[in-house]
Amino acid sequence: MELLGYGEAEKSSSLGFMELLSMQDFGPSVFDVLQGALIPSLQVEPLLQADSPEVFMNAPTTPNSSSISSESTAGQNDEQTKEVVVDGEEEEEEEEENIHKTKKTKHSTDIMFAIFGVCGNRLKPKKTASQKRQREPRFAFMTKSEVDHLEDGYRWRKYGQKAVKNSPFPRSYYRCTSASCNVKKRVERSCNDPTIVVTTYEGQHTHPSPVMPRSPAAVHALPPYSGFSAPDGASAEMLLSHPQQHFNYSVLFSSGYTHAGPTNNTVSSGAQNLRFCSQSSALLTVDHGLLQDVVPWSAIKKEE
DNA sequence: CGATTTTGACCCGCGC
DNA sequence: GCGCGGGTCAAAATCG
Numbered sequence: 001m002e003l004l005g006y007g008e009a010e011k012s013s014s015l016g017f018m019e020l021l022s023m024q025d026f027g028p029s030v031f032d033v034l035q036g037a038l039i040p041s042l043q044v045e046p047l048l049q050a051d052s053p054e055v056f057m058n059a060p061t062t063p064n065s066s067s068i069s070s071e072s073t074a075g076q077n078d079e080q081t082k083e084v085v086v087d088g089e090e091e092e093e094e095e096e097e098n099i100h101k102t103k104k105t106k107h108s109t110d111i112m113f114a115i116f117g118v119c120g121n122r123l124k125p126k127k128t129a130s131q132k133r134q135r136e137p138r139f140a141f142m143t144k145s146e147v148d149h150l151e152d153g154y155r156w157r158k159y160g161q162k163a164v165k166n167s168p169f170p171r172s173y174y175r176c177t178s179a180s181c182n183v184k185k186r187v188e189r190s191c192n193d194p195t196i197v198v199t200t201y202e203g204q205h206t207h208p209s210p211v212m213p214r215s216p217a218a219v220h221a222l223p224p225y226s227g228f229s230a231p232d233g234a235s236a237e238m239l240l241s242h243p244q245q246h247f248n249y250s251v252l253f254s255s256g257y258t259h260a261g262p263t264n265n266t267v268s269s270g271a272q273n274l275r276f277c278s279q280s281s282a283l284l285t286v287d288h289g290l291l292q293d294v295v296p297w298s299a300i301k302k303e304e
Numbered sequence: 305c306g307a308t309t310t311t312g313a314c315c316c317g318c319g320c
Numbered sequence: 321g322c323g324c325g326g327g328t329c330a331a332a333a334t335c336g
Binding site for chain 2: 157158159160161177
C-alpha cells in the first residue's frame with residue numbers, strides 16, 4: 001500500500017498517472033495537456049485515428065513493462081520496456097497475453113490503463129451525424145485489481161448490469177450521482193484474465209470530485225475538461241483513500257478525438273502514446289513505436 | 305426514509 | 321425484416 005508509485009511519479013519531471021487523471025476533469029483537453037505542458041519532454045505523436053468507437057490503448061505490452069510494483073519489484077522493471085507489435089488481431093491476442101503475464105506484487109493493484117478517445121461522430125456514412133446518437137469520448141482503463149468498482153473520488157450509482165457475450169463476467173453500468181453530471185462508466189472483467197478490470201468512462205464531470213483531491217492546486221487550477229472524466233483508480237484521492245492498496249500503473253495515451261472514424265481497424269500512424277511509469281522518472285519513457293501497441297478496443301472485446 | 309442496487313423489460317443500432 | 325447484442329429504464333428490493 002503505498003503511494004509510492006504516485007509519489008515518485010510526482011517527483012519526476014513529468015506528471016504522473018494520477019495527476020494526469022486528476023487533470024482530466026479540469027483541463028482543457030487531456031490531449032492538449034499531453035501535447036502541451038504536461039509532457040513537454042515527451043514526444044507526442046499525432047492523434048490516433050480512432051476508427052473504432054473505442055480505441056483501446058494497451059499500456060503494458062510486455063510482462064515487465066506493463067506494470068511496476070513499487071512494493072517488491074521496484075527497480076527491477078524500471079527499464080524493461082519492450083515493445084510488442086500490435087498490428088492486427090493476432091497481435092491483439094498477443095498483447096492480451098502479455099498483459100496476463102504481467103507480474104505484480106501480491107496485494108498490489110496494477111492499473112494498466114489506456115485512454116482512448118472516441119469520436120463523437122464516429123458515425124458510419126450510412127446515417128448522418130444528427131441521426132445517430134452522439135457519443136461522448138470514452139476512455140478505458142485496464143486495472144489489475146480484485147475489486148471491480150474502484151473508488152475514484154466520485155460517487156457512482158449503478159443503473160444496469162448486463163451479461164457480456166463470451167464472458168462469464170457481467171458488465172456493470174454506473175452513472176455519476178451528481179445532478180447534471182452525466183458521466184458514465186462501465187466496469188467489466190476480462191474473461192481472459194479475471195484479475196483485470198476494464199473500466200470505461202464516458203463523458204465529463206461537471207463538478208469537482210466530492211472527495212478532497214490530493215493536489216487541489218493541480219486540480220482546481222484547471223478549467224473543467226469536457227471530454228475526460230476522472231476514471232476509477234485514476235484520482236489521487238483514490239490512492240489516498242485506499243492506503244492498503246498498492247497501485248502500479250503505466251500509461252498510454254492516445255486519441256481519436258476529432259476524427260470522424262475511419263472504417264478500418266488499422267491503427268493510424270497518428271497514435272500518440274505515452275507510457276508513464278510511476279516507479280521512477282527513469283520509467284517515464286515513450287515508445288516511439290507505441291502505435292504498435294494500439295489495439296482496437298472492439299478487437300479486444302472480440303477476444304473476450 | 306432516502307439512497308443505492310438488482311434485475312427484467314425495453315429500445316436502438318447493426319449485421320445478415 | 322429479423323435477430324442479436326449493447327445500453328438504458330424503472331420498479332422492486334435492499335441497505336444504512
